[in-house]
Amino acid sequence: MKASRQSVKKSAPAPTKGHSNTHPLRIIGGRWRGRKLNFPAVDGLRPTGDRIRETLFNWLAPRLPDARCLDLFAGSGALGLEALSRGASLASLLEQHPGAAQQLREHLHTLACPEGQVIHANSLDWLDSAPPTPFDIVFIDPPFRQNLWQESIDRLNQRGWLAPDAAIYIESEPETALTLPPHWQLHRNKTSGQVRYRLYFVNH
Template sequence: MANRIRIIGGQWRGRQILFEDAPGLRPTPSRIRETLFNWLQLDVAGSRCLDLYAGSGALGFEAASRGAKEVWQVENHPNACRWIRDNAGTLAASSINLVERDVSTFCKAPRGPSIWRFSIRHSAVTWPAQLASCWKPPAG
């Protein structure tokens, strides 16, 4: 049976996204998402958002619901990716881009989108030391 989390604002306010339990998966609670998006409310519309370790996809769907131009969700757990794809289809969320790979691989990929092109960047976990080089702005 799938778990559910409600989108709290924007065009999909009140709609639910589904996700399955997985080891380490802890969707961001509604109250925290509400506070985060209250802080970001003037910055989300038209933005490019990056959600590393997307998990349930709740933060990315919340950003898309509130008018983000692009949302890139990076996740490597196969079941989590399946649920993100299914939810994006159900919502007809054309701004959602799912990258099915490990975050460190995504950050180091020479042909992938640079994390610096995103106006809002989120990581659901504390940055591991091996990703520190990905967080540094490009030289020049």
């Protein structure tokens, strides 16, 4: 599940009297460019910031058309919805929080987007199952304080979730140390404030 900040991962504040219990999300490119949606003010839920998203999707631009995408900790849907807006053929959005998952379903209905599917599940448990079809692009951006990166990487690599030339995006704190499979080749690596974001390509 994901959370709210521009470029720094912080938990969204609890709603207070007189304040909205939702936050805005803007899609920044593709067919829904400029479209504004809301996501619930859930603790730990925050979208990847606009500047980081713009950079990421510039990196992914050649791979997005007709790609099958997995947003492993969807939260606000910032990454999965952006991928669909920019030409992905399918995006599976995993979200454990029931309210956030329902909001994602409503967004897909509002956008008339049958290519998106919301899966209300624990992401690590879901990765223990057998994939029907491997994914071309996977986004790994969990709540920072839950430290779910390594288990996600290990399951993706060991359970056959990745297409032979898949791209894997990882967003974490700058100091987060990860052990990557030897055939994951680092393509891009940047830091913005308290966020490090990396893109890997599978290279068999």
